[in-house]
Amino acid sequence: MNKNxxxxxxxxxxxxxxKDADVAITAVLDAITEALSQGxxxxxxxxxxxxxxxxxxRVGRNLKTGEEMEIPAVNTPVFKPGKALKDAVAQTTN
Numbered sequence: 001m002n003k004n005x006x007x008x009x010x011x012x013x014x015x016x017x018x019k020d021a022d023v024a025i026t027a028v029l030d031a032i033t034e035a036l037s038q039g040x041x042x043x044x045x046x047x048x049x050x051x052x053x054x055x056x057x058r059v060g061r062n063l064k065t066g067e068e069m070e071i072p073a074v075n076t077p078v079f080k081p082g083k084a085l086k087d088a089v090a091q092t093t094n
Contacts, residue, residue, distance in 0.1 A: 036077050046084035053078050 001009075003025070011021035032050055035042050041051040057073040081089075 044082070046082050048079055048081040048085055050077060050079050052076070 007018055007021045007025055010016075010025060011018045014021065016024075032042050036050055036052050039052055041049060043049040052075050055074050055076055058071050059068055060071045061067070062069055
């Protein structure tokens with residue numbers, strides 16, 4: 001499912017226009033992005049949480065040449081699914 005598919009599903013489910021659904025979804029994604037960029041954690045109970053984790057610099061290896069290379073430190077967003085999401089996914093795979 002991509003963003004356009006999500007907009008279609010939300011507009012039908014919430015009985016709103018596609019334009020309104022697009023605005024709502026974009027606002028939610030922008031709010032999550034802004035919170036993460038400020039180092040905040042975003043928790044959506046039952047769905048999961050988004051947070052930023054620090055990855056320290058490390059030494060890696062170029063797979064083509066075998067040469068060692070420095071991989072720089074970076075902050076990266078991570079998602080941890082909530083129990084309700086885990087349970088819903090587990091039921092669909094059985």
